[in-house]
Amino acid sequence: MTQFSRQIAPRRLPKTRTRPDRSTRERLLEVAGQVFAEKGFARATGKEIAMRAKENSAAVNYHFGGIENLYAEVVREAHNRLVTLEALSAAVAGQTEAEAKLASVIELFVRAVTGPASASWVIRVMGREFVSPSPILENLRQKEILPKATILRSLVAELMRLKPDHPAVARACISVLSPCFMLLVADRRIVKRAFPGLAIGSDDADELVAHFVRFALAGIAAAAEAARQ
Numbered sequence: 582m583t584q585f586s587r588q589i590a591p592r593r594l595p596k597t598r599t600r601p602d603r604s605t606r607e608r609l610l611e612v613a614g615q616v617f618a619e620k621g622f623a624r625a626t627g628k629e630i631a632m633r634a635k636e637n638s639a640a641v642n643y644h645f646g647g648i649e650n651l652y653a654e655v656v657r658e659a660h661n662r663l664v665t666l667e668a669l670s671a672a673v674a675g676q677t678e679a680e681a682k683l684a685s686v687i688e689l690f691v692r693a694v695t696g697p698a699s700a701s702w703v704i705r706v707m708g709r710e711f712v713s714p715s716p717i718l719e720n721l722r723q724k725e726i727l728p729k730a731t732i733l734r735s736l737v738a739e740l741m742r743l744k745p746d747h748p749a750v751a752r753a754c755i756s757v758l759s760p761c762f763m764l765l766v767a768d769r770r771i772v773k774r775a776f777p778g779l780a781i782g783s784d785d786a787d788e789l790v791a792h793f794v795r796f797a798l799a800g801i802a803a804a805a806e807a808a809r810q
Contacts, residue, residue, distance in 0.1 A: 606644045614655045618702035656717045659706040663693040679739040688790045690761040695786045708766040741805035749808035757797045
């Protein structure tokens with residue numbers, strides 16, 4: 582059972598104020614991201630978020646209609662700060678060969694999980710969502726995640742010379758994305774203790790991208806040969 586037990590309600594603002602202060606709203610969103618990253622949805626409170634943001638205790642209800650809607654906005658914002666569907670589509674559109682398209686996809690994900698967002702609340706919020714999904718993730722799945730998966734599946738199918746719905750294509754897609762998901766959800770302190778020589782900071786993105794691309798292309802080629810046999 583998910584800890585996010587209530588359905589997200591539409592955000593309602595008081596009729597007496599039709600143009601809310603965006604700076605206050607954005608500050609609440611940023612602070613809420615930090616609190617949700619630290620405590621998760623279940624242990625976070627609107628009162629603490631407002632206090633950290635140096636706002637009135639009613640600010641969360643006023644600007645977002647409640648903590649559930651605020652959490653929904655935080656998850657959407659975290660997702661958009663990583664890899665949007667528009668960014669992924671643009672990265673693929675900028676290449677002609679399937680190998681180059683796949684490399685662009687991998688680079689986009691690697692730079693997202695090793696870049697500035699990795700040091701903020703964004704990675705931790707999304708990591709929590711993937712480990713313990715809320716209804717918000719289902720909404721993102723329909724609008725963002727499934728279209729992204731379709732792009733990747735099409736690329737991998739082209740490289741494997743198989744139909745996109747072939748089981749081997751699905752397995753290959755999982756293998757391509759797994760390293761990035763590991764960096765997304767894993768505690769990096771534990772990862773570094775387990776693999777002391779692994780460098781996963783923003784300065785190491787180029788080497789990570791090159792390695793993940795080599796590994797992915799070699800794995801896809803081997804999986805394709807096995808599937809055709």
